[in-house]
Every structure is written in C-alpha cells, then in structure tokens.
Amino acid sequence: NAGVMQNPRHLVRRRGQEARLRCSPMKGHSHVYWYRQLPEEGLKFMVYLQKENIIDESGMPKERFSAEFPKEGPSILRIQQVVRGDSAAYFCASSPLRTDTEAFFGQGTRLTVV
Amino acid sequence: ELKVEQNPLFLSMQEGKNYTIYCNYSTTSDRLYWYRQDPGKSLESLFVLLSNGAVKQEGRLMASLDTKARLSTLHITAAVHDLSATYFCAVVISGSRLTFGEGTQLTVNP
Numbered sequence: 195n196a197g198v199m200q201n202p203r204h205l206v207r208r209r210g211q212e213a214r215l216r217c218s219p220m221k222g223h224s225h226v227y228w229y230r231q232l233p234e235e236g237l238k239f240m241v242y243l244q245k246e247n248i249i250d251e252s253g254m255p256k257e258r259f260s261a262e263f264p265k266e267g268p269s270i271l272r273i274q275q276v277v278r279g280d281s282a283a284y285f286c287a288s289s290p291l292r293t294d295t296e297a298f299f300g301q302g303t304r305l306t307v308v
Numbered sequence: 309e310l311k312v313e314q315n316p317l318f319l320s321m322q323e324g325k326n327y328t329i330y331c332n333y334s335t336t337s338d339r340l341y342w343y344r345q346d347p348g349k350s351l352e353s354l355f356v357l358l359s360n361g362a363v364k365q366e367g368r369l370m371a372s373l374d375t376k377a378r379l380s381t382l383h384i385t386a387a388v389h390d391l392s393a394t395y396f397c398a399v400v401i402s403g404s405r406l407t408f409g410e411g412t413q414l415t416v417n418p
Contacts, residue, residue: 225404236396236408237351250405285350289404296341297404301350 196220198288198300199268206306207276215271215303219288226269227297228261231283240284243269276307310335312399314409322417324386329412331380331397339400340380342371344393345411351396355382387416 199218207213219226224245229237242250243263254261258276263269273280283304287297311334321327331340339358343351355364357373357380364371368391370383380397394413398406 227405229406229408236410237398237406239405239407242403242405287404287406295404296353296356297406298353299351304348 198223198286198298200284200286200300200303202303203301204304204306206308208308209277210275213273213276213280213305215273215284215286215305216268217271217286217288217300218268219286220290220298223288223290223298225289225297226263227287227289228269228271229285229287231285231302233282237285240271273305276305278307281305281307310337310399310401310407312397312407312409314397314412316412317410318413318415320415320417321384321387323388326386327384329382329384329395329397329414331382331409333378333380333397333399333407335399335401336375336378337399337401340373341398341400341406342369342380342382343396343398345396346393354395384414387414389416389418392416 201216226243228240231237239253241254241261258274260272283302285302286300289297313332315330342354345351355371360375362373368385373380392415394411396408396411398408
C-alpha cells in the first residue's frame with residue numbers, strides 16, 4: 195500500500211506561468227487536504243476536498259489558486275500566473291472515509307518561482 | 309479562530325541534557341499531534357494525543373496533553389544529535405483538518 199504520492203517533487207516556474215501540483219491519496223482514502231509551508235514557517239491549511247467536492251477552501255487565496263479532486267485520478271492544486279511569493283513547499287495529506295482519523299502526509303512539492 | 313503557539317521557537321541544547329517544548333492552543337480540541345520534520349523532508353508523525361492526561365513515550369521523547377489548560381508538552385530526555393529537527397504540534401477541532409504551531413527548531417550539539 196503506497197503512501198500519499200505527490201508529484202513533481204520539485205517544480206520551477208517563471209513568474210506568470212502556471213503550476214500544477216498532483217496528489218494521489220493512499221488507497222482507500224477519499225479525503226484530501228492541501229497545506230502550504232513558507233520558508234521557516236509552519237504548515238498552513240489551504241483546502242479540504244472529497245471526491246468531486248470542495249468541502250472547505252477557507253485557506254485558499256481568493257485569486258489564482260484552485261483545487262480539484264475528480265472522480266478518477268489525483269487531486270490537483272493549480273496556481274495560475276505564479277509570483278515569487280508562491281515559492282513554498284506544498285504538502286498533501288489524505289485520510290480515509292472517517293474524518294476523525296489521522297491524515298497521512300505526502301513528501302511535498304517544492305515550488306520555486308524565478 | 310484557533311491559534312496554536314509553540315515555545316521556544318529555537319532551541320539549542322547539548323547532548324545528554326533534558327528539555328521541554330510547549331504547545332498552547334486557544335480552543336477546545338479533539339486531538340493533538342506532534343510531528344517531526346527534517347530539512348527538506350515531509351512530516352513524520354510522532355504522537356497522537358486524544359484525551360486529557362494522555363501521555364505517550366517513544367524512545368527519548370515523551371508527549372503529554374492537558375486539555376483543561378489547553379497545553380501539550382514534548383519532553384526530550386538525554387538528547388542526542390539525531391534528534392535535531394523541527395518539531396511541530398498540530399491541533400484538530402473537527403474532522404482531520406490540522407492547525408499547526410510555528411514549529412520548534414531543535415539543534416542538539418555534541
């Protein structure tokens with residue numbers, strides 16, 4: 195049973211480009227959470243999704259950021275027109291059907307905007 | 309809004325010494341977690357604390373939870389260099405959404 199898989203592990207984008215970050219949850223997990231970690235800081239919640247539904251996006255910036263978790267395939271965090279301030283590590287976590295269980299983290303995607 | 313505060317944020321200690329990291333949170337919580345993060349790596353789950361008075365130990369680390377005081381502690385006994393890392397506490401109000409503290413960067417010197 196593979197863990198939470200994120201790709202790419204490292205992503206470099208020029209200012210103004212789009213970044214797509216992928217997260218495949220653990221087998222049997224239908225809840226996905228995205229967190230952002232700025233350098234030297236803790237993780238900040240961004241969005242919580244279930245299959246085909248956004249449950250809580252209160253941590254998402256209002257513009258340029260979107261997330262989806264389709265019926266088939268990985269969850270995608272999309273950042274349009276990236277800026278230097280978007281440079282961070284983005285972590286995905288998944289949990290099973292019951293939400294009162296521990297979520298497991300992926301290895302993260304480190305986005306660098308140049 | 310739930311706030312989670314850790315202190316100290318930076319801790320430099322000598323091998324063999326003991327120390328405690330504190331985690332305060334502002335709202336009643338279902339669960340509290342402690343994680344370890346090495347530079348450039350993901351988070352490794354250390355402890356899950358579910359109830360008032362819970363105490364868990366693994367090797368040189370021991371975590372406790374006082375829900376009435378909204379305080380958790382991570383105690384390090386006889387530190388070794390391998391424990392150097394950043395330690396985060398994280399609190400859950402409902403579901404599995406985590407609110408993290410700022411992290412404590414621990415350096416253990418020989």
